[in-house]
Amino acid sequence: MLDIKNLKVELDGEAGIVRAIDDMRLTLQRGETFALVGESGCGKSMTALALMRLLPENGRVVGGDILIDGEDVLALPESGMRSVRGGRIGMIFQEPSTSLNPVMRVGDQLVEAIETHTQLRGVAAREKAIDWLRRVGIPEPERRIDDYPFRMSGGQKQRVMIAMTLAAEPDYIVADEPTTALDVTIQAQVLDLLRDLQREHGLGLLLITHDLAVVSGMAHRVALMYAGQIIELAPADEFFRAPRHPYAQALLRALPDASRRGTQLSAIPGTVPPLTMSFSGCRFAPRCDRALPQCASTVPALLSQGGAREVRCLLYTDGAVAQGAVAAPQPAPAPTPRNTPSAQDQPLLDVKGLRVRFPIRKGLLQRTQGWFDAVDGVSYQVRAGQTLALVGESGCGKTTSGKAIVQLLRGQATIEGQALLAGQNLFALEGDALRAARRDIQIIFQDPFASLNPRMRVFDILEEGLLSLQPDLDAAARRTRLEALADQVGLRRDALERYPHEFSGGQRQRIAIARALAVRPKLIVCDEPTSALDVSVQAQILNLLKDLQAELGIAYLFITHNIGVVEYIADRVAVMRGGRIVEQGDCADVLQRPQDAYTRRLIDAVPRLHTPA
Structure with missing residues (x-):
């Protein structure tokens, strides 16, 4: 077994010593899947790096033991760790794009791992690499083995990472968020693949994730981490049936x-x-x-x-359980009132035959050689005070559709069709008319850190939109509005004087929401606003969006691949595939009674929380 005893890890930080892992104890048996779950910053990934002795330069193990079949990993010289890494413990990293060498062919990277950790060499190693690519579901492995990573999709790169890890024939695998960046259909394929290979080879799998639905379908045991400590350890069925902490x-x-x-x-x-x-x-x-x-x-x-x-x-302690101190989960709060316009109301946004074409440029002079239809004849409506969810796999055109409506693709693509906002065609507006329309439609981007200027204070970030789109407001009026806005999105007023890097991911997303609200729009395009957030922070943001909708009557075009979020927040759903909408309708109708085969496949691939009776 893989046995961790009283592990303590510290890192030197600017604010002092960071005690990343404090007195961790866990075991992983061959053939078992052990899930390590918790919020960002609780120590999950640091545990994986400590196991592999890959801690950053400012990190160190200050106590405890890591034993693999009785051998102390921490006592090995660095030369001895070369056979442990990959040979006995394989690791699947979270982001395959940064884990694969971009200037080496996929096959060369696979062969390197095989020759390092097995007896195979040359042609035999290459044949084994091709076999593993075939086993993990890469089409035409004899040809794709000579491709570079950039020629593969995200799901294919993750499969290559899995093939590279398993080809070295390890006894244990550490999978650090192996499906976070994948669509639900690719995620389901990767998880099925890991299940099958584990069953075939008797691997011990340490699964690090914050996706509890994935854990409920994969794990035998679960350890929940918080602030560097394990705070609950249980068999998976018992954990989901009756969590204790x-x-x-x-x-x-x-x-x-x-x-x-x-x-x-x-x-x-x-x-x-x-x-x-x-x-x-x-x-x-x-x-x-x-x-x-x-x-x-x-x-x-x-x-x-x-x-x-x-x-x-x-x-x-002291009989608290018998006294009923640990009660069942509290009932949900009272429903939040919502603005629910009647079906006879005119749509706030009416998109008709939207087509977005990007030029394909080739040659030294980058002449246009053809066109790529990212969005091909899409039509949908969003009513005031309601939410339309656009769902589908990566590359289907969801984000492109949203950016086109917000006028962020002018000069980059050819846009055809109509997007009528309160009767005005956004694509036909210019100058002052376009500037006036921008007050009515705003966007919240997927990554709040990348979309906020790191050199500007929060006040300046929020004020920028007012200065551009509502120049009639004086300085006092702007400050009054922004202070009220901070209260509205749950930020302290002193946050206005700070910089984006001083906030957590959830707080930065609140800032991004405040920026979109500053000019009091009628419609907000929400582009995966919760995909990078922990479960608890996601709940805060979804509550905030629903409260703002109920209070202000804002409409949302909600772009996401998280079906659970769609079930919770959306009034209507449009399913996209290959730049086209294949099905749309009321949320319950589409998700519970899908008519299109692709929609059924998409919904079937969604991991569900299994709660044993």
């Missing part, structure tokens, strides 16, 4: 789906505490809705709950 219960209540539609998600307030601080009590206590007075001053131990269950919580 308040943090585990809160995470499961925060997941969006159709059953929570019309209510607010149970978001967890606050964020993971900085690991530079010294803790005198429970690390989760400031965010816990059932914290006891002693939680602030007493450090909880990891308590056995019988069988293979353990939990780090003071609620389970």
Whole structure:
């Protein structure tokens, strides 16, 4: 087995010593899938790097043991680690694009791994590489083995990473968020592949993820991490049937789906505490809705709950369970009122025959040799105060459609068709008329960090839109509006004087939402606004978007591939494939009774949370 005993990892940071992992204990058996879950910053990926002795230069293991079949990994010289990395423990990294060498052919990278960790050489190693590409589902492996990584899709690159890891014949695999960047259909294929290969080769799989639905379908055991510690350890079926720790219960209540539609998600307030601080009590206590007075001053131990269950919580001491201190999940709050216009109302946005064509340029002079239809004849409507979700796989044209409507593709592509906003064709507007229309339609981008200027204070970022689109407002009026806006999106007013890098991912997304709201638009295009966020932060953002819609009557064009989010927030759904809409209608009708074969395949591929009876 792979055995971690009392592992402690520290890193030198600008604010002091970061205690990234504190007294971790876990075991991984051959043939078992062990899931390590938790929010960003809790220590999951640092655990994987410690196992492989790949910590950054400012990191070090300061205590504990890592044993592989009884051999202490931490005691090996660096030369001895070469056979461990890849040969005994393989690792599938989160982002295959940065893990594969861009200037080496895929086959050369596979052969290198095979020759390093097995006895095969030359032609035999290449034949094995081709065989593994075939086994992981790469079409025409004899030809694709000589391709460079950039010629492959994201799902194919992840499959190459899996082939490279398994070709070295390891006993254990560490998979760090192996499906985060993939569409649901590709994700389902990769997970099925890992399941089959694990069953065939008896591999031990350490699955690191924040996707609880994936965990419920894959894992035998689950460890939940928080602020560098394991706070609950249990068999997967018991964990999802009856989570013990308040943090585990809160995470499961925060997941969006159709059953929570019309209510607010149970978001967890606050964020993971900085690991530079010294803790005198429970690390989760400031965010816990059932914290006891002693939680602030007493450090909880990891308590056995019988069988293979353990939990780090003071609620389970002194007969607290028998007294009912750990109650079932709290009921959801009262439904949030929504603006639900009648079917006779005119649509706020009416898109007719939208076609977006990008030029294909070749040669030294980059002459146009052809055209690529990214969006091909798309039509849909969005009514005031309602949400239309655009769903589909990557590359289907969702984001291109949204950017075209917001006029972000002028000069880059040829746009045909109409996009009528309150009766005005956005594609026909110029000058002052276009500037006036921009006040009515705004966009929230997928990555808030990349879309916020790092050299500007939050106040300046929010004020920029007002200066451009509402120049009639004076400085005092602008400040008054932005302070009210900060209150509205849940930011402290002193946040206006800070810079984007000083905020968490969820807070930055709130800033991006505030920027879109600053000019009081009628429609907001939301381009995957929650895809990069943890479950708890996602719940906060979805609650905020629903509250703003109920309060201000804003309409959303919500671009996403997360079907759970669609079930929770959307009134209507349009399914895109290859630049076209293959099916659209009311949310419940499309998702529960899909008519198109592609829609059925897309919905069938969505991982669902399995809660045992």
